[in-house]
Amino acid sequence: MFKLRDISIRNKLILMQVFTSVVVFGIVFGVFIITDVNSYKQRKVDSMISLAQVIGTNSISSIQFQDPEAAKKMLADLHNVAPEIIHAGITNKNGQAFASYSKIKADSFKIPVLKGKAFSFAGEQQLFVSNPIVSNNEIIGDVFLQVQLTELQKIKHDKYGLAFVLLLVALVFSFLIALMVQSYISKRLLKLVHAIKKVGKTGEYNKTLEEDGKDEIATLIQAFNKLMEEIKESQKKKDEFIGIASHELKTPLTSIKGYVEMLNVLEQEQPKKKFVEKTLNNVNKLERLVKDLLDVSKIQSGQLKLDIKEFNIDELLDETIIAAQMVSGTHHIERKDHPDNKMIFGDKQRIEQVLLNLLSNAIKYSPGENKVVVDSEKTEKELIIKIRDYGIGVPKEEQINIFERFYRTKGVSVHISGFGLGLYICRDIINRHYGKIWVESADKGSIFYFSLPLKHSFTTQQTQA
Numbered sequence: 439m440f441k442l443r444d445i446s447i448r449n450k451l452i453l454m455q456v457f458t459s460v461v462v463f464g465i466v467f468g469v470f471i472i473t474d475v476n477s478y479k480q481r482k483v484d485s486m487i488s489l490a491q492v493i494g495t496n497s498i499s500s501i502q503f504q505d506p507e508a509a510k511k512m513l514a515d516l517h518n519v520a521p522e523i524i525h526a527g528i529t530n531k532n533g534q535a536f537a538s539y540s541k542i543k544a545d546s547f548k549i550p551v552l553k554g555k556a557f558s559f560a561g562e563q564q565l566f567v568s569n570p571i572v573s574n575n576e577i578i579g580d581v582f583l584q585v586q587l588t589e590l591q592k593i594k595h596d597k598y599g600l601a602f603v604l605l606l607v608a609l610v611f612s613f614l615i616a617l618m619v620q621s622y623i624s625k626r627l628l629k630l631v632h633a634i635k636k637v638g639k640t641g642e643y644n645k646t647l648e649e650d651g652k653d654e655i656a657t658l659i660q661a662f663n664k665l666m667e668e669i670k671e672s673q674k675k676k677d678e679f680i681g682i683a684s685h686e687l688k689t690p691l692t693s694i695k696g697y698v699e700m701l702n703v704l705e706q707e708q709p710k711k712k713f714v715e716k717t718l719n720n721v722n723k724l725e726r727l728v729k730d731l732l733d734v735s736k737i738q739s740g741q742l743k744l745d746i747k748e749f750n751i752d753e754l755l756d757e758t759i760i761a762a763q764m765v766s767g768t769h770h771i772e773r774k775d776h777p778d779n780k781m782i783f784g785d786k787q788r789i790e791q792v793l794l795n796l797l798s799n800a801i802k803y804s805p806g807e808n809k810v811v812v813d814s815e816k817t818e819k820e821l822i823i824k825i826r827d828y829g830i831g832v833p834k835e836e837q838i839n840i841f842e843r844f845y846r847t848k849g850v851s852v853h854i855s856g857f858g859l860g861l862y863i864c865r866d867i868i869n870r871h872y873g874k875i876w877v878e879s880a881d882k883g884s885i886f887y888f889s890l891p892l893k894h895s896f897t898t899q900q901t902q903a
């Protein structure tokens with residue numbers, strides 16, 4: 439069903455403006471036409487009354503001398519004087535017909551009984567006028583005229599035609615003006631909507647919009663900018679807090695880890711050994727989180743430094759797969775490609791961090807499955823590494839968001855633990871290597887890709903940067 443709220447504001451405003459213009463012009467033209475028609479009718483009535491008076495004066499002697507032929511002759515002359523008169527008649531003081539005239543081809547005519555009553559009536563087609571004939575202050579008869587208003591039809595036809603054309607012109611103009619005004623209004627609104635959508639998608643809260651004017655839209659832009667400022671401020675405070683907290687946690691945590699590792703070696707008695715192992719497990723988790731937080735803080739303050747050296751990516755892939763395989767009792771990590779000692783420039787440790795994060799995610803987000811596949815593809819300029827799992831997958835609409843800080847797909851936080859930091863750090867590391875990271879997830883599971891420039895194109899990119 440047609441709903442007004444489904445039409446865009448822009449179209450609503452255009453419709454409103456065009457509709458208002460049509461109504462206003464319609465009323466104005468209507469009033470003009472009615473006034474014109476009425477004044478024409480009044481002029482016609484006045485001129486026919488004057489004619490009836492002249493006819494009355496000229497027919498006094500005919501009535502007094504009972505000479506209807508003379509009166510008839512005079513009425514017949516009306517054919518030349520006023521051809522629009524279709525019937526004319528003279529009655530005596532008793533209301534009886536004295537003389538009459540009918541235009542050729544006019545329908546039959548009977549003079550109404552008037553008896554000294556003056557009246558006039560103008561209809562849409564015809565006009566009726568009667569006027570008493572007075573002689574020596576005595577009414578001796580009446581003159582009656584029936585007039586065809588042919589000219590009125592023509593006038594009306596012309597006016598309606600003109601009004602229609604003017605209305606069309608007004609419609610076109612008001613549409614064009616509405617289009618211009620509305621495009622200015624909607625352009626600014628759409629700009630704002632676009633900015634809000636972009637912020638929602640990318641989480642870049644440092645965007646503000648240029649304010650122009652003092653109208654409601656400018657107020658809306660001001661409110662948006664203020665909101666962005668406030669979010670930016672609170673983000674800054676959050677980043678500062680993360681930075682300080684992770685720094686403060688790092689030292690005691692390293693010392694706790696050292697002591698627990700020592701205990702783990704020394705303690706052999708059960709169940710104490712089991713408790714120590716559990717503690718160590720949790721300390722390791724905590725250490726990973728603190729490391730991630732520290733990395734995020736470094737990325738935010740631009741302090742994440744890379745130690746770029748040439749290294750063998752095939753060896754790194756093998757080493758990392760072995761390391762990830764050691765901690766996974768559920769999944770088998772399969773390498774599909776054939777290692778051929780590809781050399782790249784980069785920070786080996788950071789690339790290893792990316793690989794470990796992607797592999798542990800592939801295992802973590804595919805519960806109940808038992809396989810993860812690692813593959814790579816070499817193009818002329820770059821190496822693309824693919825990590826495929828057969829797990830829960832990433833919904834299409836969230837694929838762009840998962841690389842943002844603290845973002846976790848809907849519903850995932852209930853069953854699988856995590857902080858939404860790993861992919862954010864991975865993206866930053868890969869970007870700094872002039873590479874790209876992305877995800878594809880269609881049927882079952884997902885494939886995470888990242889590309890790294892090969893040795894020769896890395897140096898070119900570095901020079902360009």
Ligand code: ADP
Nearest residue numbers: 799800803831840846847856857858859860861
């Ligand atoms: P974490 O795993 O700690 O939540 P990440 O930054 O590594 O943080 O991942 C962000 C989010 O992306 C995860 O919370 C999850 O929703 C989604 N995700 C990452 N890897 C996968 C994957 N292999 N399969 C499905 N979803 C994934």
